[in-house]
Amino acid sequence: MLSVYLNKIFSLNFANLLNAIGLDFEILSSYTFIVVCLGTMILATVAGMVGTITVLKGQSLIGDAIGHSSYPGIIIAFMIGMSLDSVSLMIGAIISGTLAFIIIQFIDKNSKLNLDAVLAVILSAFFGLGMVLKSFIQGHPIYGKVPQGGLSNYIFGQAAFIRTIDVQLILAVAIPSLLILFLFYKEFKIFVFDEVYAKSIGLSSTLMYVLLVLITMSVIATGLKLVGAILISSFLIVPGITALQWSNRFSHVLIIAAIVGSFSAFVGTYISSVYAGMSTGPCIIVVMSGLAFISMFISPKGLLANWLRRRKYLNDLSKSLID
Amino acid sequence: MSENIIVKVEDLTMAYHDKPVLWDNDVNIVENSRTAIIGPNGAGKSTLLKGILGLQKTLSGTVEIMGKSVKQVYKKIAYIPQSNSVNWDFPTTALDVVLMGRYVHLGWIKRPKKKDIEIARNALHKMGMQDYAKRQISQLSGGQKQRVFIARAIAQNAEIYFMDEPLAGVDKNTEKVIIDFLKDSQKQGKTSIVIHHDLNTLADYFDHLVILNKRIIAQGKMSETLTQANLDAADMGGGFTIAAM
């Protein structure tokens, strides 16, 4: 009896342990899964942290507009380079995203239009341009000869197809971005909290904007291949929004956003690997948004806590009235 | 009795989109004074402060602070902007905000040290806010918020304070704390320049006065400057008479 039991314990290896908590070891240890998972997790970590600043600056929808606007840059980069090389497509995305950002700022400053109208028009015009160019190269005598199947991946993302080189590219963007965020942590903090005061103590807000746009753009551009132009904005803003429910300290919010991002990326990637046909990006976003909604309910600032507080207050009030 | 001029503004003209807001103004702020700036709404009071501090482009004129340009002395200046410039949703505590006052001495990249945190705590204490150090900034009342911003200025350890309507929308208690602080700073040799809106308390709280309405109407010692004629000239005469004082 005892020997059987002992035997069972010793045979409990790592794989069984994972199986026991419902994870499939075979999937977890497959090379493809590891590559995809690393890619999405690193991306989501950086995007979550950088995006927190975007959210706090009240610019959550700008990320969406820029995500859509990077699409024509990808097609143009393809037309120039005649290849699906990740790096050149990424540079194309950065250029057209930045151009869109500059035009948005320009119109916002120089017309009486509201920012959201500007975003809507620029977003559709740029994405429309992408559609025009894409239809132009389809069946074109020159461009048509080069395989271009990979291009549509940049609209919805195709995380399942990423290679080691893509993960390296993500790292190449992630490390400098995180470094900038870490080094200029104090400067970003005061720039987001009180821009006028920041200026008065000699901090150049132009420089801060340039840094912020630079890292946001590169995160968006690397994320396109994994998540796509339509959905990349979620990676930026949802972890930040979630983290803001949990803490009142900027440093903690950044860390929570990173954790929420990478955890969602892991779970989302796992789910999409288990159920064939599910795309990775959307799965991650569903997990992320789920966490956001749960946080809004159960966090210390959340709906539940508010409700309990109000009930306690009313109880105390009625008690004191009775006394 | 000659007084030292600590802030010297000459021929300052400022405009938004080439619509002049301030026209060719000379302002002299006396060292170690408590100077109030008054004027009707839209007179350009906030703009004047921004111009002096180099936060907004000027069309003409020169500004000297302690005989130097602002860029050379910004560490010695603490500015408390009108509170609407602040992002209230930002996740940060009262102590953290006060600590921001130390950033000016830290330079790029460097982090605040123990000593800085100590200074920040003392500053909060001076404003009677030590019990709120860990409180999220948006969960404080209007008066408490203002005290935190004054504490930030204290932590900055500046020589000159520029404050844009610090008493707007604060409780009586906070008002007293702030004015006591100004008087205390004066004893330590510091200078404050404060945009003020309440004519009734003006003479009690400050000893020098600048009256502004696009142009400088008058400036100098409170007793000599606060006259009915000057107020009338600034379109501020209505509803208030000096005779009552």
Added chain:
Amino acid sequence: MIYQNLLLTKISDFLNYNQQMLLTLIVTGIACSILGCFLVLNKLSMLTDALSHSILLGIVLAYFVTKDLNSPLLLIGAGIFGVFTVYAIGLLSKTRLVKNDDAVGIIFPLFFSLAVILISTFARNVHLDTDIVLMGQVIMIPLNNMTVFGVELPKALFYMLIILLINLIFVAVFFKELKVSSFDPEFATLAGFSSGLLFYGLMTLTSFTAVAAFDAVGAILVIALFVGPAASAYMLTKSLKKMLLVSIIFSMLNSTLGFYLAIVLNVSISGMIAVITGMTTFMTVLLNRQGIITAIYLRHKNRKEFRLDLLIMHLGNHEDQEDAEFELGFATIKDHLSWERETTERRLNRLIDQGFVQRNHEKKIFCLTEKGRLRYDMIKVDYGM
């Protein structure tokens, strides 16, 4: 049979395929832009982005119920779901846990993701192509016909005509209320129009318009059609009626231009119209009467005069003061106004030519002439001092 055929009017007898497509596009554009005007005025433009993406989930869910991709119930289901999206966004931002923009930014990618997942797992055998959802298939419009009251016409055209009619009636009936609530929502509530009701009325129509339009032209162009012409009209007009009219003109122009360019270049029609819409909006930003180019011109002209005025002010202010001799010397003027030596000389010379200023050779200073003094007083009045 023959009898029936005689009664049947075919729209293809009058309009070729291209003309049918263009007509459908123009009708769609007008239906969108009249609602778009109110969206732009109420700062709701990005809701069209949210709607046009989340409608996909509505279609998928409705498909699970109807099991028929051609059922009109699909469109009705999607329309209702669009209203629900707006409601969900409103509910989320009412909790005050997130800002309104954040609420928009969370909800619609979530709905879009859910739709993509549902399509890829449960509806893979169904032809519901996510590419087409974004890009639309304008080319297919004339191939999908239906017969109504003895007229055979493209289905999309028929739906859009109905929607246009409903939108026109809505705007005509509630014109006064819409106007008040767009310009002053607080007043509207006080005056007894429930702006909440009006808001959901507007959003219901926007949602159904988006669904019908999206079926024909795709999600991206829907956004452009709603916001672009309305934004241009907003910059050009001062009254709501004119704004509506101008937005319709812009919309027709954009559709026609974009359509023919796309046909000539053989590229995506939806994409081209979106591009043209963006360009006309950008041109309006540049060229409208308070636009950038006008502003730059006026600024340049004003700046010149303004500098001269400034110089006169400086001279006038210091003339009677004790330090006049110091303040009015060339070097001091140059330093105080922080101008270059040559610019200062040029401006002083111009004022001397115009007879406002004279040189006092003895004291080496500049003073105002009689004419200059008058100008000085005028400037003071002009700038309200």
